[in-house]
Amino acid sequence: MTSKASLLASLEGGLIVSCQPVDDGPMDSVEIVVAMALAARDGGARALRVEGAAKVAAVVKACDLPVVAIVKRDFDDSPVRITPLLEDVAALADAGAAIIAVDGTDRERPVPVATLLEAIHARGCLAMADLSNIEEAKAAKAMGFDVLGTTMSGYTGGPVPAEPDFDFVTACRALGGTVVAEGRFNSPQLAGEAIRAGASAVCVGSAITRQEHVTGWFLDAVNQAASSVTEPVLALDIGGTKSMLALVQNAKVIEHRIVATQGAIATPEWFAQMASECQDWGGRYASIGAAVTGVVDKGRWKALNPATLDIPPETPIIERLQEAFALDRVMAANDAQAAAWGEYRFGAGRRLDMMFVTVSSGIGGGVVLNGKLLTGARGLAGSLGQVTDLAGGRLEKSASGFGIARRAAEQGRAADTRLVFEALAAGEAWAETLVSSVAEELANALVNSQKLLDVEAFVLGGGVGLLEPFRTRLDRALASRAPLLRPTVRPAALGTFAGAIGIADLATRI
Numbered sequence: 311m312t313s314k315a316s317l318l319a320s321l322e323g324g325l326i327v328s329c330q331p332v333d334d335g336p337m338d339s340v341e342i343v344v345a346m347a348l349a350a351r352d353g354g355a356r357a358l359r360v361e362g363a364a365k366v367a368a369v370v371k372a373c374d375l376p377v378v379a380i381v382k383r384d385f386d387d388s389p390v391r392i393t394p395l396l397e398d399v400a401a402l403a404d405a406g407a408a409i410i411a412v413d414g415t416d417r418e419r420p421v422p423v424a425t426l427l428e429a430i431h432a433r434g435c436l437a438m439a440d441l442s443n444i445e446e447a448k449a450a451k452a453m454g455f456d457v458l459g460t461t462m463s464g465y466t467g468g469p470v471p472a473e474p475d476f477d478f479v480t481a482c483r484a485l486g487g488t489v490v491a492e493g494r495f496n497s498p499q500l501a502g503e504a505i506r507a508g509a510s511a512v513c514v515g516s517a518i519t520r521q522e523h524v525t526g527w528f529l530d531a532v533n534q535a536a537s538s539v540t541e542p543v544l545a546l547d548i549g550g551t552k553s554m555l556a557l558v559q560n561a562k563v564i565e566h567r568i569v570a571t572q573g574a575i576a577t578p579e580w581f582a583q584m585a586s587e588c589q590d591w592g593g594r595y596a597s598i599g600a601a602v603t604g605v606v607d608k609g610r611w612k613a614l615n616p617a618t619l620d621i622p623p624e625t626p627i628i629e630r631l632q633e634a635f636a637l638d639r640v641m642a643a644n645d646a647q648a649a650a651w652g653e654y655r656f657g658a659g660r661r662l663d664m665m666f667v668t669v670s671s672g673i674g675g676g677v678v679l680n681g682k683l684l685t686g687a688r689g690l691a692g693s694l695g696q697v698t699d700l701a702g703g704r705l706e707k708s709a710s711g712f713g714i715a716r717r718a719a720e721q722g723r724a725a726d727t728r729l730v731f732e733a734l735a736a737g738e739a740w741a742e743t744l745v746s747s748v749a750e751e752l753a754n755a756l757v758n759s760q761k762l763l764d765v766e767a768f769v770l771g772g773g774v775g776l777l778e779p780f781r782t783r784l785d786r787a788l789a790s791r792a793p794l795l796r797p798t799v800r801p802a803a804l805g806t807f808a809g810a811i812g813i814a815d816l817a818t819r820i
């Protein structure tokens with residue numbers, strides 16, 4: 311293998327660490343760049359990227375890794391900064407660079423790219439082109455560059471994107487040869503993704519060697535979290551018959567009120583009515599979270615069962631709330647999903663892969679896996695009450711509070727869930743049979759959910775779900791299941807505030 315081929319082969323699957331301190335910052339010195347280079351070497355870097363001939367010379371002397379060398383300059387009449395002049399190429403070659411990188415973008419420049427390339431090769435170095443798009447990459451390839459770098463993607467105009475340019479990495483790879491993914495690969499995960507996207511090697515700078523940048527990233531996250539713990543959220547938990555309005559701060563409900571859900575729900579007038587219900591709280595909150603019955607899919611509120619939720623077909627709930635409350639920071643989700651998040655963050659499902667199931671007049675559910683609330687592709691995730699048997703019977707219709715009342719009525723009893731539980735407490739056999747059979751149905755649904763999601767725990771809430779006699783029957787129904795399939799069930803901890811607390815926490819994250 312020629313030394314050129316073996317150098318390129320040594321980069322395959324490797325990490326290149328760019329040791330470029332912030333210009334004129336406290337770490338911008340030759341000694342510190344050398345220390346960065348040695349630390350990167352000790353950490354396992356395969357090569358280094360260094361700016362400026364003096365720093366390159368010092369690093370080459372102190373460290374045996376190959377150096378990708380550049381010079382940065384600022385011109386008034388050209389946006390090109392990276393190694394723009396022939397004298398830069400000469401200085402870097404003299405300093406011992408193995409690879410010299412030049413700006414290879416299609417822009418106004420003092421010296422043509424081909425002339426720089428020729429000079430690099432004439433000095434026996436390999437040439438890397440720092441590129442911004444695939445047309446430039448094709449041109450650089452045709453010219454004879456040894457390495458294509460995605461370095462300039464996002465830096466030739468307009469706002470700099472947050473993410474790296476994986477598509478460009480993949481497109482360069484298709485041209486063949488050595489491709490270095492460079493630019494905003496700011497985490498180990500993104501660097502790994504770059505290799506999966508086809509890069510021969512990844513060059514990481516800021517995330518490893520620019521302490522000012524990294525400090526800023528941490529600060530942003532800390533500031534965001536700090537501001538989210540101090541700003542109260544207006545939480546609206548909107549049900550079919552009544553709604554809770556609450557001011558929530560740091561997972562605590564500071565004030566709340568219950569209002570009847572009335573009028574033509576989800577019309578602009580209705581939203582205005584909701585706003586007037588909490589007018590006196592104006593100025594006390596910075597964001598709004600709405601937990602609603604029905605489905606929220608990409609900002610659209612829809613009824614799963616139009617018979618129980620009579621709202622316009624595709625209500626733009628975020629926009630409507632923004633208009634009605636004259637506030638931009640608005641979040642909306644299904645109420646059971648919001649409650650699942652509340653229980654996951656602050657209640658009985660803390661830090662667990664969990665499914666929340668609420669059994670009250672209806673049945674709702676929400677799932678949190680790997681710390682993420684599953685809303686689903688259409689907002690349906692966790693809709694346990696809506697699962698059906700082949701006859702089309704929904705679980706919610708038979709195993710909910712309504713279901714209990716309906717079954718009682720079918721037996722000629724009063725259609726009243728509370729009276730059924732009173733009869734159960736009095737030892738009446740019909741009530742025992744009824745509640746046990748409802749518990750059996752719910753147990754079956756939980757076991758099926760266990761098979762699908764294999765969560766660590768189910769958190770059971772709702773007016774019926776939290777009733778001790780119901781839990782006893784549910785536990786009995788589950789006890790007969792095989793241990794491998796038997797769900798762990800915990801009672802919900804946040805009670806009727808789960809939805810408000812969950813949606814408030816979600817709203818602090820927008």
Ligand SMILES: CC(=O)N[C@H](C=O)[C@@H](O)[C@H](O)[C@H](O)COP(=O)(O)O
Nearest residue numbers: 328461465492493494495514515516
């Ligand atoms: C666009 C430009 O001038 N990039 C420069 C090229 O050398 C450096 O400022 C970057 O730090 C380097 O490319 C590594 O990228 P990141 O720091 O995002 O890991």
